[in-house]
Amino acid sequence: MNSQIEENLRSALSSRASELGRAPGARVLARDYKPRSGVPRAAFIGGGAAIAAGIAAGLVISLSASTPRAFAGWSSSPTSAAAGQVQSADQTCRARLPVSASPESGEQAATKDWQAVLTDVRGPYIISIYSASEGKAVFSCFAGRDLGVATLGGVFIPGSATSVASGQVAIVSYGGNATPPDEGSARFSRLIGRAGPGVTMVSAKLADGTQVSATLSHGWFLAWWPGTARPVSTEVTTLRGARTQTIGNQLG
Amino acid sequence: MRWQRGIHARGEFDAFAAANADSLVRTAFLMTGDRTEAEDLVQECFLRLARRWPRVRGMEHRGAYAQRVLFNLILDGRRTRARRNDELRTVPESAQVEQSHSSELEKRLDLIKALLALPDRQRAVLTLRYFGDLSESEIASILECAPGTIKSAAARGLARLSDVMGSATDHSGRTEDTTQGAQR
Numbered sequence: 001m002n003s004q005i006e007e008n009l010r011s012a013l014s015s016r017a018s019e020l021g022r023a024p025g026a027r028v029l030a031r032d033y034k035p036r037s038g039v040p041r042a043a044f045i046g047g048g049a050a051i052a053a054g055i056a057a058g059l060v061i062s063l064s065a066s067t068p069r070a071f072a073g074w075s076s077s078p079t080s081a082a083a084g085q086v087q088s089a090d091q092t093c094r095a096r097l098p099v100s101a102s103p104e105s106g107e108q109a110a111t112k113d114w115q116a117v118l119t120d121v122r123g124p125y126i127i128s129i130y131s132a133s134e135g136k137a138v139f140s141c142f143a144g145r146d147l148g149v150a151t152l153g154g155v156f157i158p159g160s161a162t163s164v165a166s167g168q169v170a171i172v173s174y175g176g177n178a179t180p181p182d183e184g185s186a187r188f189s190r191l192i193g194r195a196g197p198g199v200t201m202v203s204a205k206l207a208d209g210t211q212v213s214a215t216l217s218h219g220w221f222l223a224w225w226p227g228t229a230r231p232v233s234t235e236v237t238t239l240r241g242a243r244t245q246t247i248g249n250q251l252g
Numbered sequence: 253m254r255w256q257r258g259i260h261a262r263g264e265f266d267a268f269a270a271a272n273a274d275s276l277v278r279t280a281f282l283m284t285g286d287r288t289e290a291e292d293l294v295q296e297c298f299l300r301l302a303r304r305w306p307r308v309r310g311m312e313h314r315g316a317y318a319q320r321v322l323f324n325l326i327l328d329g330r331r332t333r334a335r336r337n338d339e340l341r342t343v344p345e346s347a348q349v350e351q352s353h354s355s356e357l358e359k360r361l362d363l364i365k366a367l368l369a370l371p372d373r374q375r376a377v378l379t380l381r382y383f384g385d386l387s388e389s390e391i392a393s394i395l396e397c398a399p400g401t402i403k404s405a406a407a408r409g410l411a412r413l414s415d416v417m418g419s420a421t422d423h424s425g426r427t428e429d430t431t432q433g434a435q436r
Contacts, residue, residue: 005410005413005414005417006382006410008359008360008363008417009363009367009378009382009410009413010382010383011360012360012363012364012367013282013364013367013379013382013383014383015360016281016282016360016364017278017281017282017383020277020278020281020287023274024273024274024277024278024281024287024290025270025272025273025274025275025276025277025294026273027291028273028277028291028294028295028298029269029270029273086357166385167385196385197385198383198384198385198386200275200278200383200384201274201278237274237275238275238384238385239275239279239315239319239380239383239384239385239386240315240384241271241272241275241315242271242274242275
């Protein structure tokens with residue numbers, strides 16, 4: 001019984017914390033406040049502001065020059081969903097999920113067997129991850145402004161679902177896809193992985209320097225971005241600190 | 253404040269603050285349920301650390317010490333009075349929008365509400381254990397109490413959450429199988 005509530009609690013806390021975005025401390029570091037206890041505020045604000053500015057600069061989407069118009073409204077950090085957005089996209093995506101969750105075994109997966117393990121919202125765009133066959137079959141589903149249209153991208157993972165160590169992440173899939181025709185069939189890239197216990201935030205750094213904050217839920221993470229820039233590293237944050245992990249050959 | 257070693261010490265603190273601000277704000281947010289309150293707490297935490305920096309800078313586990321200062325601020329109750337009235341209505345925006353449509357989001361929201369309703373120390377233990385994946389001894393160090401106290405607080409907190417979530421499930425008429433399936 002406890003293991004179920006523990007798992008649910010991990011997921012709920014992770015999901016709740018991810019609502020703060022990639023650098024929730026930036027405002028604290030940058031804030032020009034008046035100390036209430038008489039402690040000189042010069043303590044860290046001087047240099048801290050400079051550091052915060054650097055952090056904030058990293059948050060600024062640097063894709064303005066290269067982001068296709070089709071991705072207007074895209075954000076490098078997840079945003080909150082609009083009313084009905086998640087439900088509509090979910091209905092559309094479920095109607096397109098395959099009935100066979102495993103091409104090797106021919107194992108059938110009815111629509112209800114696909115579990116939505118993560119939903120990433122960035123402005124008008126939603127990508128959801130669906131998992132079946134105990135995590136061996138994974139599909140991502142993209143929906144844009146027209147929530148009645150979606151594109152699927154799938155991956156089948158041979159063997160058992162990977163168990164990821166505490167504070168670690170493992171990449172499950174990296175690949176490109178295109179938006180539905182009504183969104184201009186524009187190319188985008190997505191990085192999907194598993195996150196171990198204690199991982200509180202994941203972000204991907206792209207070859208062009210852009211930093212994209214991932215959505216983290218149910219031990220999965222997903223980051224996606226317009227275009228075809230390759231990710232070069234992930235930044236994995238735990239309460240013990242942040243650590244950069246070079247992606248290297250994991251992408252194949 | 254006079255930096256005893258001038259600009260070098262100040263630079264060290266700046267780097268320390270920048271490296272720890274995110275995790276401290278997230279932790280405080282989970283404890284209080286309110287982002288602004290969390291930022292205020294972390295702000296005051298940094299002020300205290302800055303005042304003690306000549307001593308703190310030599311510590312091996314400065315990050316853990318920062319967590320301790322933060323939790324002292326949260327648990328001393330001075331800053332939580334205003335929160336009490338607000339915490340149960342502070343819910344994720346996305347969950348507010350979607351809760352009538354998604355049993356999964358609804359259940360997650362219920363769990364966060366139940367967590368926020370726990371006594372401060374139980375909430376602190378569960379947050380550090382299941383968000384930070386910290387060990388009992390690490391949590392005991394942060395909260396300045398015995399590991400046994402952490403263990404019992406975690407057990408009581410989990411039992412309470414199980415009770416609340418069980419009641420919510422029963423009340424909504426959902427079956428146990430359906431609930432588990434939605435969370436897989």
